[in-house]
Amino acid sequence: MTEKAKSLFQIFKNGLWKENPVMVLVIGMCPTLAVTNTGANGFAMGIATAFVLISSEIVISIIKNLIPSNVRIPSFILIIATFVTFTDYFVRAFFPTIAESLSIFIPLIVVNCLILGRQEAFASKNPTHKAIADAVGMSVGFTWVLTLLGIIREFFGMGSIFGLQLLGEWYRPMVIMLLPGGAFLTLGLMVGIYKHLSREG
Amino acid sequence: MEKNSNLSLILTLVTIGLVSAFILSFVYLWTTPYIEANQAEVRRRAINEVLPGAEEIEEIDIDGEIFYEAYDQDNRQIGVATQHSGAGYNGMIDIMVGVNLDDSKVLNISIVNHEETPGLGARITEEGFRSHFQEKPFGDYQAVSTEPTDPMEVEIIAGATISSEAVIKIVENAVEKINTVYGGR
Amino acid sequence: MMEEFSQILLLFISTILVNNFILVRFLGICPFLGVSKQIETAFSMGLATTFVMTLTAGATWMINTYILEAFNLPFLRYVSFIIVIASLVQFVEMFIKKTSPVLYKALGIFLPLITTNCAIMGLALLIPLNNYSFIASIVFGFGAGVGFTLAIVLMAGLRENLEFGDVPEALQGVPITLMIAGILALSFMGFAGMIAM
Numbered sequence: 156m157t158e159k160a161k162s163l164f165q166i167f168k169n170g171l172w173k174e175n176p177v178m179v180l181v182i183g184m185c186p187t188l189a190v191t192n193t194g195a196n197g198f199a200m201g202i203a204t205a206f207v208l209i210s211s212e213i214v215i216s217i218i219k220n221l222i223p224s225n226v227r228i229p230s231f232i233l234i235i236a237t238f239v240t241f242t243d244y245f246v247r248a249f250f251p252t253i254a255e256s257l258s259i260f261i262p263l264i265v266v267n268c269l270i271l272g273r274q275e276a277f278a279s280k281n282p283t284h285k286a287i288a289d290a291v292g293m294s295v296g297f298t299w300v301l302t303l304l305g306i307i308r309e310f311f312g313m314g315s316i317f318g319l320q321l322l323g324e325w326y327r328p329m330v331i332m333l334l335p336g337g338a339f340l341t342l343g344l345m346v347g348i349y350k351h352l353s354r355e356g
Numbered sequence: 357m358e359k360n361s362n363l364s365l366i367l368t369l370v371t372i373g374l375v376s377a378f379i380l381s382f383v384y385l386w387t388t389p390y391i392e393a394n395q396a397e398v399r400r401r402a403i404n405e406v407l408p409g410a411e412e413i414e415e416i417d418i419d420g421e422i423f424y425e426a427y428d429q430d431n432r433q434i435g436v437a438t439q440h441s442g443a444g445y446n447g448m449i450d451i452m453v454g455v456n457l458d459d460s461k462v463l464n465i466s467i468v469n470h471e472e473t474p475g476l477g478a479r480i481t482e483e484g485f486r487s488h489f490q491e492k493p494f495g496d497y498q499a500v501s502t503e504p505t506d507p508m509e510v511e512i513i514a515g516a517t518i519s520s521e522a523v524i525k526i527v528e529n530a531v532e533k534i535n536t537v538y539g540g541r
Numbered sequence: 542m543m544e545e546f547s548q549i550l551l552l553f554i555s556t557i558l559v560n561n562f563i564l565v566r567f568l569g570i571c572p573f574l575g576v577s578k579q580i581e582t583a584f585s586m587g588l589a590t591t592f593v594m595t596l597t598a599g600a601t602w603m604i605n606t607y608i609l610e611a612f613n614l615p616f617l618r619y620v621s622f623i624i625v626i627a628s629l630v631q632f633v634e635m636f637i638k639k640t641s642p643v644l645y646k647a648l649g650i651f652l653p654l655i656t657t658n659c660a661i662m663g664l665a666l667l668i669p670l671n672n673y674s675f676i677a678s679i680v681f682g683f684g685a686g687v688g689f690t691l692a693i694v695l696m697a698g699l700r701e702n703l704e705f706g707d708v709p710e711a712l713q714g715v716p717i718t719l720m721i722a723g724i725l726a727l728s729f730m731g732f733a734g735m736i737a738m
Contacts, residue, residue, distance in 0.1 A: 181574060181715055185659040189567035192474045226365045229627060230372050232656075236620040237376040241383050244616065248390035251398075258471065259666045262619050266662040268571055312474075330515065333474050334730065335565055339723030347709075347716035354711065376620055384616035445733070446560070448671070518733065 163288040170292030176269050177300040177342075178349045183269035186260045187301055188338040194317045197305025199253045200260065201298025203246065207238045207264050208297075209290040212278040216286035219279045231274045232265070239265045269297060300345070307341055308332045399439070399452070402466040406454030407435045418537050426454075435463050436538055440530035444522040447471030449480070451523065453530035455494070457538055462492040465527055470519075477519030485513055485520070494531050497524050549680050556684030558732040562660050563692040564725055569660030573693055574718055576651065583697035584690065589648040591686025593630055593655050594664055598682025600625050601665040602675055622665045630656045660689055695725060 174180060177187050186204065191197040211234050222230045243261045247254040254261065264270065273293055278286045306316055312332035314322030331337045403413055403424050410426030417423075424437040437454035450469040455462050467481045479485060488510050499521050500509045512520035562568045569590070576586045601622050609618055634652045637645045655661060664685050668678045699721050708717050 182571065184570035184574065185567050185663075188570060222368055223364055226368055228656075229369060229624075232623050232627060233369070233372045233376055233620065236623045237380060240380050240616055240619045243619070244383050244387040244391070248387035248394070251391075251394040255469075259663060259670065262666050263568075263659050263662055265619055265623050266657045266659045268657050271657055330476055331727070333476070334726070335567065336723045336727035336730065338567070339719050339726055343712075343716045343719030343723060346719065347712045350714075350716065351711035373620075377617060380616045380620070 163285065166285055166288040167292035167295075170289065170294070170296035171299075172296070172353070175296045175300065175349075176293055177297060178346055180269075180272070182272055183267045183297060185263060186267065187304065188335070188342060190257050190260050191301055191305040191308055191338065192312065192333045193256075193309040194302055194306040196253075196256050197301035197303075198298065199250075200257055201294070201301045203242050203257070203261055204264055204267060204269070204297055205291075205294030206242055207235065208270050208273060208294050209287065210238045211235050211270060212273060212286040212290035213283060215274050215278040216281060216283045227279065228271075228275075231271060231279075235270050235274070236265050269293065304338075304342060304345060307345075308337060312337065398468060402439075402452035402468050403437055403454075405466045406437050406452050406464040408464065410434060421533065421537070423534065423537065433457070436534055438530055438534055439468060440526050440533060442522055442526040442529065444470060444472050445477045445516075445518040446473065449519075449522055449526060451526050451530065453527055453534075455531060455534055457534075460494045462489050462494075462527070462531065465489045465523075467523075472516070472519045476513075477516045479513050479516060480519050480523050485523075489527055494535060496528060499524055549677060552677060553680050553684040556681055557688040557691060558729070561688045561692055561729055562663070562685045563689060564722070564729045566663065568663035569658050569689055572651075572654060572658055572660075573689075573696060573722070574715065576654075577693050577696040577700055577718075580694055580697045580701060583693045585647045586651045587686070587690025587693050589651045590655055590658065590660065590689050591683065593626075593633060593652075594661060594682045594686040594689070595679060596629055596633070596682075597626055597661050597665055598668060598678045598685075599675070600629060602668055602673070602678040605669050606675075618666075618669070622662065626661050626665065627656050660685065692725070696722065699725070 170176065176182055177184070183204070186200050190200045211231070214234055215231060239262060242264070243254075246257075246261060273289065277289045281289070310316055310321070311329045313328050314320060314326045329337070332341065403426075404410065407413065407424070407426035409428060411429045412427045412431075414425045414427070415422060416425055422438065425433060426435045426437070428434050435454050435456045437452055439450055439452045441448050441450045443449070448469070448471070449467065452466040452468050453462065454464050465486050467486070470478065470480065472478045472480060488504075492510070493507055495508060498506070498509045499512050499517070501512055501514070504511050510520075510524055512524075556562075560566060563570065563573045572586055572590070577583050604621055604625055605618070609615060609621065630652055634645075637648060637652075664682055668681065671681075673681055696718075700718065703717065703721070712720070
């Protein structure tokens with residue numbers, strides 16, 4: 156592996172575990188908690204966020220030198236909002252059932268601190284190919300946490316995984332897992348386990 | 357030009373804004389037909405569900421309210437449907453209600469849109485709950501938590517009293533809306 | 542008139558308790574976790590947010606009704622809302638700085654954070670979704686702010702006491718905070734059904 160590819164891979168790997176946006180940076184919590192009542196919803200939210208994050212990091216890393224520093228943040232927000240609107244209309248047109256279950260949390264990607272945070276911390280300072288590596292890494296890191304959280308909540312709350320009924324009639328679903336309380340408790344446990352694992356690793 | 361001068365700041369933002377608005381207007385024009393088709397499809401499915409056996413469905417606008425009249429192959433009217441909304445537990449619930457005017461009974465209901473809690477309130481969409489409304493006479497319904505003994509009683513979902521009662525209220529209002537227009541005929 | 546007033550009052554109470562922005566709608570989790578270490582700062586944050594939320598509710602209602610809907614420009618909704626919120630926060634910051642240095646000292650550092658608080662954007666998006674009138678929007682915004690303040694202050698109170706608790710090492714910090722929030726969310730479920738709107 157060449158030096159360059161290695162450093163890109165390092166950037167990518169960062170978001171997966173060591174600097175995972177949800178587990179370590181604790182950002183983008185609203186969608187993480189709100190839409191993860193099923194594995195499929197968590198995954199869909201991850202993909203939608205990934206699209207916005209990757210496209211805006213690309214655009215911003217390209218035009219970063221054209222933007223005066225005083226209007227940096229407003230410009231970033233405008234660019235992010237444009238991509239979010241695009242995603243919202245696209246999902247509503249071609250994936251109406253997903254749009255229905257994610258409701259206002261697609262437009263709320265605009266204010267997902269993860270997106271703006273990465274523009275500030277990374278895309279505005281680095282060349283495009285590095286920005287892409289960062290965006291993809293962060294996206295994968297965000298998506299796996301959301302999907303896993305969704306799978307756990309769906310399994311205990313409905314006895315199914317990705318809509319596939321695994322537990323039979325005998326299982327009385329723990330509805331609390333689908334409610335806000337269950338979301339907080341499950342994520343709390345997940346972050347606790349994560350901290351425990353990374354301490355030993 | 358000075359990079360942080362006021363003029364350059366404004367120019368930057370205006371340019372980004374214009375480009376953004378330009379792109380988005382194309383996205384809007386491109387996706388709107390699909391979004392409208394999706395909504396029409398949802399509505400069509402709901403109408404077919406609440407007016408079973410309809411050969412032809414006519415959309416009629418009476419004083420700004422939309423009604424769907426269903427006819428069978430002999431061109432006899434078999435029922436009328438309308439969509440009605442009301443507040444549920446988390447947000448608005450839109451329900452399509454179909455009635456048979458001949459014997460003044462509800463044919464079926466269909467939940468078009470809702471934001472109720474998954475696993476609890478969201479169970480209003482299940483056939484098991486919706487079927488309680490089939491063959492109900494017009495009028496005010498009574499929410500009960502056990503097996504109904506009276507035709508005016510509707511069994512609610514355990515743990516989702518608010519959502520169930522919201523549905524009952526919306527169905528009552530929808531039936532009344534149809535009755536004020538079509539009643540006395 | 543009486544009818545309308547009681548409707549508004551119901552909306553206000555249900556926004557605070559039944560549909561609490563943080564604990565039921567999951568909006569504004571970031572400041573809820575980040576700025577809830579002390580009751581005093583949590584309260585200041587709540588105040589600043591309530592102020593901006595009430596203004597946002599009115600401003601976005603006007604933008605939505607008189608510009609976006611009047612000229613049929615729904616695709617500019619998110620872009621324009623975020624601009625309105627960002628400029629409003631900027632304006633409030635400048636205004637407070639000029640008029641009350643004491644207040645600015647207390648709220649100043651929180652104001653920039655508010656722009657990316659999903660509770661504000663969520664509020665702006667929920668208003669057209671629910672078809673609220675202008676008055677109802679303002680009440681909704683104010684109620685949402687009060688509910689936000691209530692949740693964040695409660696949380697801060699719990700966390701202050703947690704200082705004396707013996708928390709397992711892996712659960713210290715974020716995990717225990719999330720779990721407490723979970724229990725708080727469960728207790729808020731007790732308000733469900735209090736008001737049938």
